[in-house]
Amino acid sequence: METAHAVCDGGDLDCGSGLLLIIKKAMDPLSDGQILEVRSRERTVAEDLPAWCRMVNHEFLGSEPGENTTRYFIRKGSAQAELEQDLQAAKGYQWSVRVRGEKDLSAKIHSRNHTFIAGQPADFSPKVNAPSAIDYLLASLASCLTVGFKAQASKRNLEIDNLELALKGGLNNVLFHLELEDEGSPKLEQITGTFYVSSPESEAALEELWENTLKRSPIYQTLKQAVSINIKLSIVF
Numbered sequence: 001m002e003t004a005h006a007v008c009d010g011g012d013l014d015c016g017s018g019l020l021l022i023i024k025k026a027m028d029p030l031s032d033g034q035i036l037e038v039r040s041r042e043r044t045v046a047e048d049l050p051a052w053c054r055m056v057n058h059e060f061l062g063s064e065p066g067e068n069t070t071r072y073f074i075r076k077g078s079a080q081a082e083l084e085q086d087l088q089a090a091k092g093y094q095w096s097v098r099v100r101g102e103k104d105l106s107a108k109i110h111s112r113n114h115t116f117i118a119g120q121p122a123d124f125s126p127k128v129n130a131p132s133a134i135d136y137l138l139a140s141l142a143s144c145l146t147v148g149f150k151a152q153a154s155k156r157n158l159e160i161d162n163l164e165l166a167l168k169g170g171l172n173n174v175l176f177h178l179e180l181e182d183e184g185s186p187k188l189e190q191i192t193g194t195f196y197v198s199s200p201e202s203e204a205a206l207e208e209l210w211e212n213t214l215k216r217s218p219i220y221q222t223l224k225q226a227v228s229i230n231i232k233l234s235i236v237f
Contacts, residue, residue, distance in 0.1 A: 008023060008037075008039070013042060013154070021086060035076070037065065039069045045072065120132055138167045141167065150161060159201060160202070162198040169191040169227075172186065175235045189228070195231070
């Protein structure tokens with residue numbers, strides 16, 4: 001392959017989850033005809049990237065296997081889609097869900113191409129027919145941090161062996177929610193947990209990655225305004 005004029009690393013991102021925005025931003029400073037090298041570990045990129053290049057009039061030059069990654073080469077065309085338009089579209093994107101009440105005390109949630117069931121808002125029985133809203137809230141925070149950490153690690157070529165996040169959350173007074181008492185509040189009082197990471201990388205690199213994950217997590221940054229959150233990072237070698 002010809003020598004690239006710029007390089008960008010998409011880690012494990014696919015073309016539908018942010019990789020194209022990374023490519024467009026890296027491509028923008030290049031002149032027409034210059035070459036961008038894109039590094040990726042996501043297998044679907046091999047099919048999706050050439051199709052995208054044809055659509056936006058870039059020239060896909062081919063790929064080469066690298067160490068734990070694949071290198072793709074793109075020659076910038078003269079009709080690149082406007083980067084600023086795409087960035088603004090991403091900034092203005094709004095997620096939406098549709099929820100219908102079921103016959104029992106549950107609700108059916110439709111989100112894009114997925115459908116799932118939620119039970120009572122704060123059901124604390126050991127066994128339930130469907131997760132409660134509190135379960136989903138904790139799962140939302142846990143998945144946002146776990147997947148966010150993994151995605152950031154992949155962009156930096158940091159090796160992660162295993163990740164696990166265990167969270168607990170308690171209400172100020174669940175009896176107020178159940179209308180059994182009139183004092184207190186139904187709000188979440190605190191969320192605590194431990195984020196376990198197994199990795200050969202240095203502690204300093206993992207701690208920096210964790211802090212950046214918290215900083216860039218939409219769910220964590222939203223919840224921490226209203227709830228006390230204390231999640232410890234535990235590095236397991």
